[in-house]
Amino acid sequence: xxxxxxxxxxxxxxxxxxxxxxxxxxxxxxxxxxxxxxxxxxxxxxxxxxxxxxxxxxxxxxxxxxxxxxxxxxxxxxxxxxxxxxxxxxxxxxxxxxxxxxxxxxxxxxxxxxxxxxxxxxxxxxxxxxxxxxxxxxxxxxxxxxxxxxxxxxxxxxxxxxxxxxxxxxxxxxxxxxxxxxxxxxxxxxxxxxxxxxxxxxxxxxxxxxxxxxxxxxxxxxxxxxxxxxxxxxxxxxxxxxxxxxxxxxxxxxxxxxxxxxxxxxxxxxxxxxxxxxxxxxxxxxxxxxxxxxxxxxxxxxxxxxxxxxxxxxxxxxxxxxxxxxxxxxxxxxxxxxxxxxxxxxxxxxxxxxxxxxxxxxxxxxxxxxxxxxxxxxxxxxxxxxxxxxxxxxxxxxxxxxxxxxxxxxxxxxxxxxxxxxxxxxxxxxxxxxxxxxxxxxxxxxxxxxxxxxxxxxxxxxxxxxxxxxxxxxxxxxxxxxxxxxxxxxxxxxxxxxxxxxxxxxxxxxxxxxxxxxxxxxxxxxxxxxxxxx
Numbered sequence: 220x221x222x223x224x225x226x227x228x229x230x231x232x233x234x235x236x237x238x239x240x241x242x243x244x245x246x247x248x249x250x251x252x253x254x255x256x257x258x259x260x261x262x263x264x265x266x267x268x269x270x271x272x273x274x275x276x277x278x279x280x281x282x283x284x285x286x287x288x289x290x291x292x293x294x295x296x297x298x299x300x301x302x303x304x305x306x307x308x309x310x311x312x313x314x315x316x317x318x319x320x321x322x323x324x325x326x327x328x329x330x331x332x333x334x335x336x337x338x339x340x341x342x343x344x345x346x347x348x349x350x351x352x353x354x355x356x357x358x359x360x361x362x363x364x365x366x367x368x369x370x371x372x373x374x375x376x377x378x379x380x381x382x383x384x385x386x387x388x389x390x391x392x393x394x395x396x397x398x399x400x401x402x403x404x405x406x407x408x409x410x411x412x413x414x415x416x417x418x419x420x421x422x423x424x425x426x427x428x429x430x431x432x433x434x435x436x437x438x439x440x441x442x443x444x445x446x447x448x449x450x451x452x453x454x455x456x457x458x459x460x461x462x463x464x465x466x467x468x469x470x471x472x473x474x475x476x477x478x479x480x481x482x483x484x485x486x487x488x489x490x491x492x493x494x495x496x497x498x499x500x501x502x503x504x505x506x507x508x509x510x511x512x513x514x515x516x517x518x519x520x521x522x523x524x525x526x527x528x529x530x531x532x533x534x535x536x537x538x539x540x541x542x543x544x545x546x547x548x549x550x551x552x553x554x555x556x557x558x559x560x561x562x563x564x565x566x567x568x569x570x571x572x573x574x575x576x577x578x579x580x581x582x583x584x585x586x587x588x589x590x591x592x593x594x595x596x597x598x599x600x601x602x603x604x605x606x607x608x609x610x611x612x613x614x615x616x617x618x619x620x621x622x623x624x625x626x627x628x629x630x631x632x633x634x635x636x637x638x639x640x641x642x643x644x645x646x647x648x649x650x651x652x653x654x655x656x657x658x659x660x661x662x663x664x665x666x667x668x669x670x671x672x673x674x675x676x677x678x679x680x681x682x683x684x685x686x687x688x689x690x691x692x693x694x695x696x697x698x699x700x701x702x703x704x705x706x707x708x709x710x711x712x713x714x715x716x717x718x719x720x721x722x723x724x725x726x727x728x729x730x731x732x733x734x735x736x737x738x739x740x741x742x743x744x745x746x747x748x749x750x751x752x753x
Contacts, residue, residue: 223292225710226283226458227702228275229470230298230381232256232325232505235271237278238699239286242712246694250281256323259315262330264323268303268311271321271381272388272455280457292712293463294448294456295441295705296389297473297698298381299324300403302359305384307376314363314371321381322359325506325542327607329358330615332365336420343405343416348521350613354542355403356380356433361420378433380404382467389452389464390445395434398468401526402538404433408527411437439528440472441465441708465705471508471538472530475500476704477697478666479510479531481690486729488688489663495531497663499655501648501681502698503671505546509539509610509651511660519658521611522651537660539610539651544644545671547605547619551640552578557633579676581634592676593642593683596635599623601643611654641677645684652685665689668697675730682732689730 222241229236235254239247252274257265275296283291302322304312311320322328336351336358337344344351351358356378364372379387380399387393400406405416412433417425429435438444444464453460468476479500483491490497500510512534516525524537543550552558552574586592604612605619621639625632652662665687671677672691682689694700707713 221287221290223712224283224286224290225292225703225706226279226294227473227699227704227706228279228294228296228385229473229698229702230254230271230275230296230385231470231698232299232323235274235278236696236699237275237282238696238703239282240700240703240707242707244694244700246696246700248282248285249696249699250278252277257315257319262327263315264326265315265319266301266321266323267318268305268321268381268384269318271298272385275385276455276457283457288457288459291458291462293465293706293708293710294389294458295465295473295702295707295709296382296385296467297470297702297705298385298467300354300356300399300469301326301381302356303379303381303384304363304371304375305377305379306374309377312371312374314367322363324354325606326359327353327615329353329362332361333358333615336361339419341413341416341419343407343413345518346401346405346407346526347523348519348610348613350521352523352609352613353615354609355405357405357417357420357422360425361422364422376432380469382469383434386444386464386467389448389456391449391452392445393434394436394438394444394466396440396466396468397437398440398466398472398529400434400437401529402469402472402523402536406434406437408437438466439532440468440476440530441705443709443711463706463709463711465707465709468530468701468705470698471502471510471540472536473701473705474502474508474668474698475510475530476701477694477699478668478690478692479512481666481692483664483690486690488690488729493663495534497661499652499662499665501665501667501669501672503544503667503669503677505544506609507541507544507644507648507669507671509648509655511537511539511655511662513537513660517655517659519611519655519660521613522654522658523610537655537658539655541603541644541647542609542615543603543606547603547644548575548637548640548671550605551601552633552637555633555636556628557630561630575637575674575676578634578637579674581630582638582676585631585634592638593680596639596642599635599639601636601639603640603643603647610651638676638680641680642684644677645681648681649685652687663687666692668692668695678730682730686732688732691729
C-alpha cells in the first residue's frame with residue numbers, strides 16, 4: 220500500500236512555507252518563499268492576498284513534486300491573524316494603494332479606535348483581557364470605516380482573517396474557523412456575534428445580512444470544508460480536486476497543536492503524568508505567543524481569552540504575547556555600529572541565524588569561571604516594548620528603553636546588548652506567566668517552537684528566567700506540523716485533532732534552568748516599579 224501524506228501550509232509574517240508530512244507525523248520535505256511587506260508610513264504594514272496565494276501554490280507544488288497527487292490525503296492552512304479585504308466579486312480592495320489589500324497583524328494604525336472600544340466597557344472585552352488591542356480586527360475595521368470610507372469600506376463585500384481567506388480560496392467555502400473568530404473578532408458561541416457590541420462602536424452596518432461580511436457560518440479547526448479543493452484551486456496547487464481541506468487556524472495556534480500534546484514520558488519533567496493544562500506552548504518568531512489551556516474558563520487581565528476550543532477541542536485557551544521578539548532582536552543587532560563594521564569586514568556571513576550563532580559564541584568567550592553568560596549584562600537593561608506591550612500590561616502605546624549604554628560600540632557592546640535584549644524578552648515571559656498563575660493557571664513546563672526556538676541562548680535564557688524546563692520539538696517545524704494535522708483531520712483518517720497526541724508529537728530536546736540570575740530579575744522589578752507596572 221502506497222504511503223499517504225498531508226500538506227501543511229504556514230503563512231508567517233515574512234514568508235510562506237509548506238511541508239509534506241507522513242502519516243507517522245514525520246516531515247518529508249519543506250519549501251519556503253518570501254512575501255512582500257509594505258510600510259507606507261510608520262506603524263502601517265500591508266500585504267497582498269494575491270501574492271500570498273501565489274506563493275502558497277509555489278511551495279505546495281515544490282513539496283509534493285516527488286509524490287503522486289493521489290497520495291495527498293488532505294491539506295491544512297495556518298496564517299497570521301491579518302485582515303483581508305475583498306469586494307462582492309471577491310476581488311482585492313486596497314487598504315492603502317494598488318492591490319495591497321491586507322492589513323497585517325502588526326499594523327497599529329488603529330490604536331485610537333482600539334482605545335475607544337476599550338472605553339465602552341462592553342462585556343465582550345472580558346474575553347480579550349479587558350483591553351481591545353489594535354492587533355485585533357474590530358479596531359482595524361473601524362479605522363477603515365472612518366478613514367477609507369469611499370475607497371475601501373463602501374466597496375468591501377467580505378472581510379476575512381487571513382487563515383479563513385486561504386481556506387476560502389482553496390474550497391470556495393465562506394465558513395469561518397472558530398479559532399480566528401473567537402480569538403480576534405469577539406465571536407462567542409453559542410450566542411455568536413454580539414450585535415450590541417458592533418452597534419455600540421458605530422459599526423451597525425456589519426449586522427447586515429446576518430453578519431455576512433465577517434462570517435455567518437462557523438466550524439471548529441480541522442473540520443472538512445466544502446467538497447475539498449475546487450477545480451481552480453487544485454490546478455493552482457498541483458493537487459487533485461476534492462482533496463480534503465481542514466478549517467484553518469492562526470499560525471501560533473498551529474504551533475500550539477504541533478507541541479502541546481507531546482508525549483514526554485520518561486524525561487522526568489514536572490508536567491509528566493499531569494494534565495495538559497500544566498503546559499504552555501510558546502510560538503517564537505517575529506513575535507511570541509504564549510498559549511495556555513484550562514478545563515474551566517480563566518480570566519487573566521491583559522491576556523486574551525478564555526476561548527473555548529480555539530486550539531485544543533473542549534479546552535479553554537488563554538493567549539499572552541509579545542508583539543516584537545525576533546523583530547526586536549534583529550532591530551537591536553542590525554542597528555548597532557559594530558554589526559555594520561563586522562559586515563563591512565565580512566567576518567561572518569550575515570544570513571538568517573548565523574549572526575546570532577556568532578554572538579552566542581562570542582558571549583561564551585566573554586564568560587569565565589567567575590561570571591556566567593547570564594551575568595555579563597548585569598549593568599545593561601532593556602525594556603522590550605518597542606512595539607507596545609501586548610501582555611499583560613495590554614498597552615500598545617508603550618515604547619522601548621535601554622539603560623546602561625556606554626559610549627563605545629565594540630563587538631563586546633553589541634554582544635551585551637543582544638544578551639540584554641533576550642533577557643528582557645525572557646523576563647517579559649515571566650511577567651506573563653505570573654499573571655496567568657495569579658488567575659489560576661498552574662504551568663510547570665514550557666514547550667517552544669518557531670524560529671527563535673532554534674537559538675540555544677534564547678531558549679536557555681527563558682529556562683533560567685522562568686525557572687521552568689523548556690522542551691523543544693523533535694520535528695523542528697512544529698507550526699507546519701500543526702497545519703498538516705488540520706489536513707489529516709479533514710481527510711477523516713483521524714476522528715479529531717486530539718487523535719495526534721501520541722502519533723505526531725514526540726519532543727525530546729530539553730533545556731533545564733541554570734542558576735537563575737537574581738540580578739536580572741531584580742532589575743526587571745526595579746524598572747517595572749519605576750514605571751508603575753507593579
